[in-house]
Structures are given as structure tokens and as C-alpha cells.
Amino acid sequence: MATSTAGTAAGTAAGTSAPRPMRADARRNYERLLTEARAVFAEHGTDASLEEIARRSGVGIGTLYRHFPNRHAMMSAVFQEALADLLERSRALAGAEQPCGALVEWLRALIAHAGEYRGLARALMSASAEKGSALAACSVPLRAAGERLLARAQESGAVRTDVSIGDLMQLTNAIALAAEESPEDGQLADRLLTLTLRGLKTDPTAVPSA
Known part of the structure; x- marks a missing residue:
């Protein structure tokens, strides 16, 4: 479900009105997080551990929260x-x-x-x-x-x-x-x-x- 707007989607998912374009490395992290979030939600439901999503994505939990400040922001992006x-x-x-x-x-x-x-x-x-x-x-x-x-x-x-x-x-x-x-x-x-x-x-x- 990652789209060509991934460079600005983090701001949208967080509910901000002025999303910023992401650097290439940040975009890769964002897309990996979305990919793993879909897989983890499918396996364990939407209450699944955000730490597990970060671990599977190969990033720290701080990186996850920089892209998705809370669970609802991540769910919004996934869907x-x-x-x-x-x-x-x-x-x-x-x-x-x-x-x-x-x-x-x-x-x-x-x-x-x-x-x-x-x-x-x-x-x-x-x-x-x-x-x-x-x-x-x-x-x-x-x-x-x-x-x-x-x-x-x-x-x-x-x-x-x-x-x-x-x-x-x-x-x-x-x-x-x-x-x-x-x-x-x-x-x-x-x-x-x-x-x-x-x-x-x-x-x-x-x-x-x-």
C-alpha cells in the first residue's frame, strides 16, 4: 500500500497539514515500516507490538515514532x-x-x-x-x-x-x-x-x- 507519495506520507499519516519530503534513507525506512506493519497486523491484529514492527524493519523504535507518532497514525498510513x-x-x-x-x-x-x-x-x-x-x-x-x-x-x-x-x-x-x-x-x-x-x-x- 506504499505509494508514490511516500515522500510526503509520513506527515499526512501524522495528521499534519504541511508534510515534508523525506530523504532517500528516511523514505526507505518509512516503506519498510509500512511493509512490516501490514504483515504484523495481518498476523497479530492491529494491537500488535509496534516494537516488533520496528525490529522486523531493522530500525529502532525511535525511528518508527518519528514517522508514526502513534498507533493510529501507522494504521492510517497502512490503510x-x-x-x-x-x-x-x-x-x-x-x-x-x-x-x-x-x-x-x-x-x-x-x-x-x-x-x-x-x-x-x-x-x-x-x-x-x-x-x-x-x-x-x-x-x-x-x-x-x-x-x-x-x-x-x-x-x-x-x-x-x-x-x-x-x-x-x-x-x-x-x-x-x-x-x-x-x-x-x-x-x-x-x-x-x-x-x-x-x-x-x-x-x-x-x-x-x-
């Missing part, structure tokens, strides 16, 4: 590609013939993202209350994208007008967390989303399929 994919998906769905179906498809994509790494759903839920964190900042473009899809579904008359995108994003994280804690039930997330949709629709007897 930039997934964020870009979700935003692209929202743009592709923006003109869908069935606005409610488009919203449902996007919510399923959010649940899949939140469930990609153990602990991510819980971190996303807690980050929503930490407005200054890098991980919370990641949700800003997602909320805007989701609001557009939700507005179309509401304008079509399929979804209640008192539903907010903030509520929906919290619900998707909660569904992903429930599915994470019951891995033996592979259909739990879909069942919970279906139940949620029944509460969202103006006609609770009809639930759209993506």
Missing part, C-alpha cells in the same frame, strides 16, 4: 490503499440505477474493510470519538462519500430521512466487530446487515440486495 478503493467504489456507485442497492453494496464494502484485520473494527469505532487522530481523519472522506450515497437513497424514498451516515458507519463497524468475535459463523455479518437495513427502510418489509 490508505483500502481507503482509496472505498472512495473509488463510492464514485462508481454514485450513478447506480438503484440508489438503495448502491448504498447497501457500499456498506458491505465498509464491513469487509473493517473486518480485514483483527482489532480494526474496534479501533475505527473508538477513533470516531477522537477527532484529532489520524485514523479519525481517514473517515472524513469516507463520511462524505457515504453521505452522497445515503442522500440518493433517501431522495428515492427507500431510506428514512432521519438516518445519518455517522450512525451507518458506526453500525458497519459494530457488525464487523461482531463477526470478528464469532468467526465460526460466516454469515453473521450479512444477517446483521439485513436486520439493520430493515430498520433503515421506509418500507421495513423490503430489504434491497446489492
